[in-house]
Amino acid sequence: MVTLAAATALTALTVGATAKPARPATEATAPRDAGEPIMAIVSIKSQQVTFYDADGWIFRAPVSTGTTGRETPAGVFAVLEKDPDHHSSLYDDAWMPNMQRLTWNGIALHGGPLPGYAASHGCVRMPYDFAEKLFDKTRIGMRVIISPEDAEPVDFSHPALFVPKADAMAAAPVRAEKLGREAEEAATAADEAKKAVATTARESAALTASLRKLELLKTRADADLAFADKALAAAKTQQATVRAQDLKQKAAPKAAEADTQYDSAKADVKPKLDAAAAAKDAAKAAATKKADTAKAATEAKLALEPVSVYISRKTRKLYVRRDTHKPWADGGEVFDSSIEVPVTIRDPDRPIGTHIFTAMARNDSGLRWSVVTIDNGDDARDALDRITFPQDVLDRIAPTAVPRSSIIISDEPLSSETNYRTEFVAVLNNQPQGGFITRRPTPPPDLVASNSWGEGGGFFSIFQQRPQDPQPANTRRRGAGQYYPQPYPPPQQGWRW
Numbered sequence: 001m002v003t004l005a006a007a008t009a010l011t012a013l014t015v016g017a018t019a020k021p022a023r024p025a026t027e028a029t030a031p032r033d034a035g036e037p038i039m040a041i042v043s044i045k046s047q048q049v050t051f052y053d054a055d056g057w058i059f060r061a062p063v064s065t066g067t068t069g070r071e072t073p074a075g076v077f078a079v080l081e082k083d084p085d086h087h088s089s090l091y092d093d094a095w096m097p098n099m100q101r102l103t104w105n106g107i108a109l110h111g112g113p114l115p116g117y118a119a120s121h122g123c124v125r126m127p128y129d130f131a132e133k134l135f136d137k138t139r140i141g142m143r144v145i146i147s148p149e150d151a152e153p154v155d156f157s158h159p160a161l162f163v164p165k166a167d168a169m170a171a172a173p174v175r176a177e178k179l180g181r182e183a184e185e186a187a188t189a190a191d192e193a194k195k196a197v198a199t200t201a202r203e204s205a206a207l208t209a210s211l212r213k214l215e216l217l218k219t220r221a222d223a224d225l226a227f228a229d230k231a232l233a234a235a236k237t238q239q240a241t242v243r244a245q246d247l248k249q250k251a252a253p254k255a256a257e258a259d260t261q262y263d264s265a266k267a268d269v270k271p272k273l274d275a276a277a278a279a280k281d282a283a284k285a286a287a288t289k290k291a292d293t294a295k296a297a298t299e300a301k302l303a304l305e306p307v308s309v310y311i312s313r314k315t316r317k318l319y320v321r322r323d324t325h326k327p328w329a330d331g332g333e334v335f336d337s338s339i340e341v342p343v344t345i346r347d348p349d350r351p352i353g354t355h356i357f358t359a360m361a362r363n364d365s366g367l368r369w370s371v372v373t374i375d376n377g378d379d380a381r382d383a384l385d386r387i388t389f390p391q392d393v394l395d396r397i398a399p400t401a402v403p404r405s406s407i408i409i410s411d412e413p414l415s416s417e418t419n420y421r422t423e424f425v426a427v428l429n430n431q432p433q434g435g436f437i438t439r440r441p442t443p444p445p446d447l448v449a450s451n452s453w454g455e456g457g458g459f460f461s462i463f464q465q466r467p468q469d470p471q472p473a474n475t476r477r478r479g480a481g482q483y484y485p486q487p488y489p490p491p492q493q494g495w496r497w
Contacts, residue, residue, distance in 0.1 A: 027061045034058035039143040043150045054361040064114045064125040071432035077102040077144040078423035081332040098131040103417045122435020141323045153370035160384045163366040168399035176300035183297035190290040193283035200276040207269045214262045221258040224251040306404035307397045310424045314413040318343040332421040344388035353377025354410040
């Protein structure tokens with residue numbers, strides 16, 4: 001009995017030492033009508049996700065994040081792609097229902113089993129019914145913040161936060177519509193000018209070919225006449241003189257006719273060649289106007305969209321991104337990244353933290369803002385105080401800033417997972433990145449002959465990349481997910497699929 005009691009006690013101690021913590025929370029819905037979700041915050045510590053609309057939290061649920069060695073990276077993300085019935089091609093066709101992708105190397109929110117503790121390979125599993133309920137409520141570009149600790153948005157105000165101008169806001173839709181029409185008209189005119197060039201080129205080519213034939217006939221006729229003159233001059237007998245005169249009588253009218261035809265054709269060709277040259281100049285001007293009007297129309301259209309700004313203390317740069325809503329064949333949508341400029345940060349060697357400022361809704365002063373802090377450094381107010389925003393950037397984006405716009409300030413550089421089909425992706429380097437370590441990095445892009453808004457209409461070249469399923473397996477060193485963004489990523493060799 002003593003032995004049995006000791007074994008029982010030992011078993012109890014062993015079970016207690018290895019037991020997983022209880023599920024930290026249950027699903028909850030705010031006791032009010034929910035608006036459209038603006039952000040989701042995942043707490044790795046509490047294993048919980050909370051969705052927020054303009055007025056506060058609306059849905060909560062337990063989650064299961066990455067297990068040890070495959071930790072879900074903490075940082076700043078956004079929804080990039082949605083698939084209600086996703087199946088993994090790398091994990092035995094594993095079902096990942098209502099998948100909302102956060103990175104193209106495989107981190108996602110999706111429905112899955114929740115044992116009550118961290119157990120995934122890096123994704124954020126949500127309850128199946130909860131994931132289904134949220135799927136249709138979110139949109140591409142919705143901010144997703146993965147925090148190592150508990151975090152929530154707090155109301156915030158600061159002079160540096162964007163304040164839209166009423167007149168600019170009122171004029172923006174009208175301006176976008178007007179410039180859109182002008183861009184369409186310029187595109188039509190450019191197409192017509194291109195066709196005119198082709199037509200005049202064909203006509204001038206035919207006339208030029210005919211002129212060359214007439215020139216050849218003229219050359220031959222002149223040669224025959226010259227030969228007759230030479231024969232006449234060299235004639236020593238009456239018979240030779242008669243033959244030479246006969247040759248000249250035949251050659252002279254032919255040479256004269258050839259001269260007349262050539263001169264006439266030459267006179268006809270000149271205006272055609274001039275017209276072809278003018279058509280080329282007109283087409284070149286039309287193409288320039290098409291590009292200029294398309295750029296202006298794109299800027300005006302983007303001014304209607306929420307704007308995201310990322311400021312990195314590491315790179316001392318300011319980046320701007322907006323969703324163009326242009327779908328990409330391999331999934332997701334194209335994001336405009338035409339603004340990337342140096343930024344002044346006071347005391348740049350001192351940590352600043354990671355703070356996400358979000359415009360939650362309109363108010364009497366313009367916009368009501370909140371802040372979420374997920375990495376300590378300065379507090380949010382001091383962090384903003386240290387930033388000097390470039391005035392030209394403010395002039396371009398602040399007057400028409402709308403709800404869902406955001407400013408992110410961080411010590412971190414952008415992750416290399418940030419590309420033309422993402423909003424900002426930034427991970428905290430002081431937290432485990434196992435979920436990235438076990439993934440193949442998003443492969444280097446293959447340059448394709450296009451841009452984000454079609455021919456002549458975009459700001460940046462598109463680099464084609466293939467998405468990966470959530471939770472692929474490969475190796476990657478910790479911390480390898482950071483980079484210093486470049487306008488055009490350099491091609492690399494040795495990638496395998």
